[in-house]
Amino acid sequence: MLQLKNLTKKFGDFVAVDDLSLEVKSGEFFGFLGPNGAGKTTTIKMIAGLIKPTSGKIFICGIDALAEPEKAKSFLAYVPDQPFIYDKLTGREFLYFIGGLFKMKKEKIREKVDFLVDHFEIGRWIDKRVEEYSQGMKQRVIIASALLHDPKVIVIDEPMVGLDPRSARIVKDTLKQKSKEGVTIFMSTHSLDVAEELCDTIGIIKDGKLIAQFNASEIEEFKQSRDGKLESLFIELTK
Numbered sequence: 001m002l003q004l005k006n007l008t009k010k011f012g013d014f015v016a017v018d019d020l021s022l023e024v025k026s027g028e029f030f031g032f033l034g035p036n037g038a039g040k041t042t043t044i045k046m047i048a049g050l051i052k053p054t055s056g057k058i059f060i061c062g063i064d065a066l067a068e069p070e071k072a073k074s075f076l077a078y079v080p081d082q083p084f085i086y087d088k089l090t091g092r093e094f095l096y097f098i099g100g101l102f103k104m105k106k107e108k109i110r111e112k113v114d115f116l117v118d119h120f121e122i123g124r125w126i127d128k129r130v131e132e133y134s135q136g137m138k139q140r141v142i143i144a145s146a147l148l149h150d151p152k153v154i155v156i157d158e159p160m161v162g163l164d165p166r167s168a169r170i171v172k173d174t175l176k177q178k179s180k181e182g183v184t185i186f187m188s189t190h191s192l193d194v195a196e197e198l199c200d201t202i203g204i205i206k207d208g209k210l211i212a213q214f215n216a217s218e219i220e221e222f223k224q225s226r227d228g229k230l231e232s233l234f235i236e237l238t239k
């Protein structure tokens with residue numbers, strides 16, 4: 001599970017994330033929504049250990065991620081909004097490289113790669129260089145690399161951007177399946193349809209502050225009382 005306690009990030013005088021506290025339980029699928037510049041990516045980068053909070057705490061599976069970053073990261077998968085893969089590697093070489101970073105045994109990596117290539121319908125592309133990949137194929141390999149070490153928490157920034165409907169379906173089904181298996185998912189997205197389809201809980205951030213949090217039945221209740229659209233709730237709260 002994932003816990004953020006009074007998390008704050010300042011860039012100079014500007015407060016990008018402001019005293020943010022939340023908890024996402026094991027198996028919970030949390031959608032992190034908010035207007036442009038609200039602080040979503042900054043929050044995710046702090047969870048992933050890429051930038052240091054100004055103050056506050058982050059716990060990943062109960063491990064203090066600021067005090068024990070290596071241990072916390074062993075439970076975590078992070079999928080950035082603009083993923084980077086070395087262009088000159090093949091998908092397979094990239095997955096072995098990532099498995100190596102997590103100190104996985106070669107045999108275990110091979111087993112997982114075979115499964116993931118099949119699951120994400122990567123096929124023969126796995127042995128081609130990444131520079132030849134489409135955006136969707138890159139995203140499939142990136143998400144496969146995030147699942148390689150069986151993370152307990154997946155933090156994912158805008159997963160559906162640039163994906164065709166089939167790739168998007170595979171990614172959505174995989175994330176939902178993982179949450180059913182007890183993995184905690186923290187996903188930022190601008191797609192209200194995706195959030196509504198996948199998430200158990202939705203948190204809305206604005207100007208660095210968590211301004212609202214709803215579970216599925218609260219969202220349904222709101223929709224029934226208005227025009228039936230999550231979009232109306234989002235626009236009302238973020239105006």
Ligand SMILES: Nc1ncnc2c1ncn2[C@@H]1O[C@H](COP(=O)(O)OP(=O)(O)OP(=O)(O)O)[C@@H](O)[C@H]1O
Binds near residue numbers: 037040
């Ligand atoms: N390194 C930085 N230095 C200064 N300001 C920054 C830095 N990184 C982010 N910011 C500012 O912090 C605020 C939050 O940015 P962030 O990228 O977290 O927003 P976001 O919610 O992910 O937005 P979007 O939906 O547009 O991706 C913005 O005003 C941004 O300009």
